[in-house]
Amino acid sequence: MNSLRLAKTEEFDKIFSILEDSFPKDEYRTYEEQKALLKHPNYTVYVIPDNEAERIKAFISVWKFEDFAFIEHFAVNSVYRNQGLGSLILHEIMNLLPCQICLEVELPETDFAKRRIGFYQRNGFYINHYPYTQPPYAKEKQPIPLLIMTSGNSISKNRFDKIQETIFKEVYHASKQME
Secondary structure: OOOOEEOOHHHHHHHHHHHHHHOOHHHOOOHHHHHHHHHOOOEEEEEEEEOOOOEEEEEEEEEEOOOEEEEEEEEEOHHHOOOOHHHHHHHHHHHHOOOEEEEEEEOOOOHHHHHHHHHHHHOOEEEEEEEEEEOOOOOOOOOEEEEEEEEOOOOOHHHHHHHHHHHHHHHOOHHHHOO
């Protein structure tokens, strides 16, 4: 059965392993910083477990704010890819969070990035063509030019600016706030 549920703290190592396998190093925090987020009140990780194999099939980490939610990381374990889990998770998250959802995607400069954008578009997300650069997670990491996609519809520049301001303040400086 593929059903999304809240991640358990003891599943963190399995989740972090999928994160490391799925994202470039500049796109996530250190192990310690990532684990510390589990205590942040606005941050939640959901998983689809494979109870028989004692593995995590997929995870999605979400920041919930007043009028939108931000998907920070979303990955399917390589063993379970191309089985429809990604679409299932997005639809469950959209049902679970009755607000606009946004996420970051790479610029459509590679076939892989174009396929990822197409996947999100097929699942109800829209590209917002405003300049956006993900701040570095740490001094030794690089900023990354990306695009913001939103569920339901594309957004105005004013709304984009408010969302970006919240993400920059809350997500990319959250570890500093918790010290």
